[in-house]
Amino acid sequence: xxxxxxxxxxxxLIEQSDAIESEMNSIIHRLSQPGGPGISGSxxxxxxxxxxxxxxxxPGFPRADFDIPVIHAQRQRLSELRNDYDKITDRISEHLxxxxxxxxxxxxxxxxxxxxxxxxxxxxxxxxxxxxxxMGSTSLPFAIVDEIADVSxxxxxxxxxxxxxxxxxxxxxxxxxxSRLASEGQSNQGNQVPTTVLRQGGLVNLNxxxxxxxxxxxxxxxxxxx
Numbered sequence: 001x002x003x004x005x006x007x008x009x010x011x012x013l014i015e016q017s018d019a020i021e022s023e024m025n026s027i028i029h030r031l032s033q034p035g036g037p038g039i040s041g042s043x044x045x046x047x048x049x050x051x052x053x054x055x056x057x058x059p060g061f062p063r064a065d066f067d068i069p070v071i072h073a074q075r076q077r078l079s080e081l082r083n084d085y086d087k088i089t090d091r092i093s094e095h096l097x098x099x100x101x102x103x104x105x106x107x108x109x110x111x112x113x114x115x116x117x118x119x120x121x122x123x124x125x126x127x128x129x130x131x132x133x134x135m136g137s138t139s140l141p142f143a144i145v146d147e148i149a150d151v152s153x154x155x156x157x158x159x160x161x162x163x164x165x166x167x168x169x170x171x172x173x174x175x176x177x178x179s180r181l182a183s184e185g186q187s188n189q190g191n192q193v194p195t196t197v198l199r200q201g202g203l204v205n206l207n208x209x210x211x212x213x214x215x216x217x218x219x220x221x222x223x224x225x226x
Contacts, residue, residue, distance in 0.1 A: 152220020163197040185210040
């Protein structure tokens with residue numbers, strides 16, 4: 001496949017991932033409303049503290065305040081969208097690597113210069129194929145945010161569902177990425193961690209502060225290694 005075709009396909013995949021991300025966020029927002037069931041919460045009352053003569057616990061009943069079939073359908077749709085999103089982001093990552101390799105061959109020096117994200121730039125780079133093609137190897141994402149709680153430190157500091165992690169503190173690539181990510185977060189509890197993500201085709205710089213909150217972990221999100 002020629003470079004132009006690969007760039008066009010990459011942009012098409014990014015548009016598809018944006019649409020899927022938007023639908024996932026919409027479902028998560030509906031399920032995560034105050035008093036709502038959440039994306040994985042139980043749909044039955046707490047187990048009844050009643051025992052039969054055989055001392056067997058009687059399970060709880062479906063909650064009357066939930067539309068159980070609708071919630072099941074939304075959760076199933078969310079699961080399907082996540083699978084589709086994972087497949088598309090994997091293909092995008094492969095295309096970026098191919099485009100980067102092709103760019104380096106005829107014009108290594110030019111690609112090296114354009115792959116650097118200026119320290120003063122804290123917004124989103126232009127979303128176009130040429131920007132994607134000139135990303136350096138250190139700008140390739142290695143993980144994706146596949147779960148994030150609404151009021152978590154990660155969400156409050158700007159991370160979003162579907163963000164692809166390019167850099168988290170000193171972690172950019174290599175082996176044992178999950179354990180290194182966890183260590184980076186724990187060792188920087190209460191401190192800002194410079195973070196770069198790939199979002200909708202552009203690089204975004206954030207400062208994420210791992211900290212205690214009412215939920216699990218120090219960030220309240222989950223990274224999946226690509």
